[in-house]
Amino acid sequence: MITLEVNGRTHDVDADPATPLLYVLRDHLALNGAKFGCGLGQCGACTVLVDGEATFSCITPISVLPGRIVRTIESLGTAAEPGPLQRAFIAEQAAQCGYCIAGMVMRAQALLEKNATPSDAEIRRHMAPNLCRCGTHMRILRAVRRGADEMRAATPGLKRAGS
Amino acid sequence: MNVRTTLAGALLLSALALTGSADRPASAAGAATEHAFDRGLVARGRSLAALGNCITCHTSEEGKPFAGARALSTPFGTIYSTNITPDLETGIGRWSEVDFRRAMHQGIDARGRDLYPAFPYDHFTRVTDDDVAALYAYLMTRDPERAEVPPNRLSFPASLRSTIGIWKAAYFRPGVYRPDTSRSAEWNRGAYLVEGLGHCGACHTPRNALGAEMSDRALEGGEAEGWQAEGWQATALARDSPARTRWTADQLYIYLRHGRDAQHGTAAGPMAEVTHNLANVDEADVRAIAVYIAARMPERSPPTEANKRSEPASADGEVIFAGACAACHETPGTISGGTVALGLTTSLNAPDARNVIHVILEGLKPESGDKGPMMPGFAAEFTDKQVAALVDYLRTQFADRPAWNDVPRQVAAIRRSKEQQ
Numbered sequence: 001m002i003t004l005e006v007n008g009r010t011h012d013v014d015a016d017p018a019t020p021l022l023y024v025l026r027d028h029l030a031l032n033g034a035k036f037g038c039g040l041g042q043c044g045a046c047t048v049l050v051d052g053e054a055t056f057s058c059i060t061p062i063s064v065l066p067g068r069i070v071r072t073i074e075s076l077g078t079a080a081e082p083g084p085l086q087r088a089f090i091a092e093q094a095a096q097c098g099y100c101i102a103g104m105v106m107r108a109q110a111l112l113e114k115n116a117t118p119s120d121a122e123i124r125r126h127m128a129p130n131l132c133r134c135g136t137h138m139r140i141l142r143a144v145r146r147g148a149d150e151m152r153a154a155t156p157g158l159k160r161a162g163s
Numbered sequence: 164m165n166v167r168t169t170l171a172g173a174l175l176l177s178a179l180a181l182t183g184s185a186d187r188p189a190s191a192a193g194a195a196t197e198h199a200f201d202r203g204l205v206a207r208g209r210s211l212a213a214l215g216n217c218i219t220c221h222t223s224e225e226g227k228p229f230a231g232a233r234a235l236s237t238p239f240g241t242i243y244s245t246n247i248t249p250d251l252e253t254g255i256g257r258w259s260e261v262d263f264r265r266a267m268h269q270g271i272d273a274r275g276r277d278l279y280p281a282f283p284y285d286h287f288t289r290v291t292d293d294d295v296a297a298l299y300a301y302l303m304t305r306d307p308e309r310a311e312v313p314p315n316r317l318s319f320p321a322s323l324r325s326t327i328g329i330w331k332a333a334y335f336r337p338g339v340y341r342p343d344t345s346r347s348a349e350w351n352r353g354a355y356l357v358e359g360l361g362h363c364g365a366c367h368t369p370r371n372a373l374g375a376e377m378s379d380r381a382l383e384g385g386e387a388e389g390w391q392a393e394g395w396q397a398t399a400l401a402r403d404s405p406a407r408t409r410w411t412a413d414q415l416y417i418y419l420r421h422g423r424d425a426q427h428g429t430a431a432g433p434m435a436e437v438t439h440n441l442a443n444v445d446e447a448d449v450r451a452i453a454v455y456i457a458a459r460m461p462e463r464s465p466p467t468e469a470n471k472r473s474e475p476a477s478a479d480g481e482v483i484f485a486g487a488c489a490a491c492h493e494t495p496g497t498i499s500g501g502t503v504a505l506g507l508t509t510s511l512n513a514p515d516a517r518n519v520i521h522v523i524l525e526g527l528k529p530e531s532g533d534k535g536p537m538m539p540g541f542a543a544e545f546t547d548k549q550v551a552a553l554v555d556y557l558r559t560q561f562a563d564r565p566a567w568n569d570v571p572r573q574v575a576a577i578r579r580s581k582e583q584q
Contacts, residue, residue, distance in 0.1 A: 017486075018483075018485035020487075040491050040497055041539040042537060050544060054543070059488075060487065061485065061486020064486075064487075
């Protein structure tokens with residue numbers, strides 16, 4: 001048994017300690033937001049947050065996760081009540097096929113939690129590991145910028161990076 | 164060549180040097196405002212600048228090419244590279260070709276001041292006047308960039324520029340490369356490039372306490388990117404090469420040209436920038452470098468202490484490997500171009516763990532525009548303890564060598580240095 005904390009809840013998972021987190025999320029915890037893309041840490045469709053850092057869950061064995069805090073896209077909101085960054089992705093129609101989007105949103109979330117007002121260059125550099133085969137990158141970039149605005153509006157206390 | 168100078172002696176003499184350097188006139192050539200250079204000369208200069216890897220040190224993270232201000236960490240403090248664009252105020256726009264040649268050959272700037280040997284004029288002094296002229300033509304035809312460079316932050320006594328004179332007297336041997344007539348033209352071309360403009364020894368040769376390359380141990384392995392625990396090891400290219408299979412000239416050519424060789428591994432860290440630059444220079448020059456370096460490699464690879472392992476490899480490391488690494492490293496065909504067999508990689512056979520730790524934490528990324536493997540870094544995924552367990556497992560399981568000492572401290576130091584950047 002390995003104990004994982006995912007989206008604020010504690011789970012005892014009966015799986016081989018070498019099992020990638022992605023499989024546990026999808027097969028054991030029915031959290032199907034994170035997607036299997038390449039299984040090699042090359043595409044980012046599986047991105048979730050571990051202690052606030054964007055992480056490829058397909059190559060993160062659960063053995064390294066006890067004591068760490070895992071968050072998936074399900075923690076940001078629901079279909080009925082999407083969170084600010086999710087609303088921004090919807091408003092910008094950033095998804096085409098949508099397969100990469102949960103990973104894109106979580107990688108952007110990691111950035112915006114640390115830096116509420118990223119520059120375009122910072123957004124591009126941060127988002128670079130995640131790929132979109134449909135080519136909606138420009139919409140994704142707009143969605144991240146809009147998300148930064150919405151998150152600042154939703155949390156008035158949020159400050160600029162470094163302040 | 165092995166003059167030993169104590170720090171105390173250097174201090175004592177520095178007072179004398181202060182008066183000495185005042186005799187040296189600044190350049191009288193005046194501002195070079197109009198430059199008309201032959202296009203062929205500029206093109207040759209471009210190739211030479213790539214062979215010299217000038218752009219790497221003379222460009223900062225966010226800065227324009229050649230505008231300087233990259234922080235170079237040394238045991239004596241931080242030196243900022245200079246702006247070598249032809250900007251008149253902040254660059255070398257007022258330098259004549261004579262000034263430029265004096266800097267390359269003598270380590271003296273246009274104002275007559277000694278330059279810190281972080282600028283590797285101990286190598287550039289070997290470059291011919293013709294090649295210096297081509298480099299000058301190339302740099303003078305770049306876009307001028309107005310960019311001030313921060314002042315150096317050096318500790319005493321290195322902070323006194325007058326100490327450079329002492330250092331030079333002890334260690335600097337000026338003079339253009341002299342061919343070895345008993346060797347082939349190709350070997351000599353390689354030696355000229357390696358010892359001169361390529362300044363390979365700046366990283367790959369060990370240095371003494373005063374920062375001078377130990378000439379009797381040329382290319383026997385040194386330090387890249389600062390001489391601290393968190394830097395990279397520059398692999399030994401001569402005696403003590405840790406390569407599991409002896410490098411051939413053909414393999415070295417492929418590695419230098421494409422950043423990767425199936426029998427030795429992928430260029431990473433500071434070396435990735437070198438191979439990126441070598442991708443576009445004259446092919447014959449890369450071959451010559453490969454021929455020269457291959458000739459210096461030891462005849463035999465070091466024996467492994469194979470199968471002497473008494474303890475089992477780290478169990479935690481084995482689990483991490485299975486969950487994080489095996490998808491690419493143990494599964495042929497998953498990664499385009501294939502992964503290099505871990506047991507053959509130079510980093511896992513090296514005398515210490517630093518390069519392996521760097522790659523695990525930072526991953527591998529092809530330079531912009533290059534093809535190459537993309538390995539994600541695991542800094543966010545693994546704790547220091549987990550990285551150390553994985554390193555122990557990789558070393559004993561794949562390289563079949565005794566576990567390294569000092570891994571946990573190195574992991575912490577390397578992570579700290581990355582977080583400070």
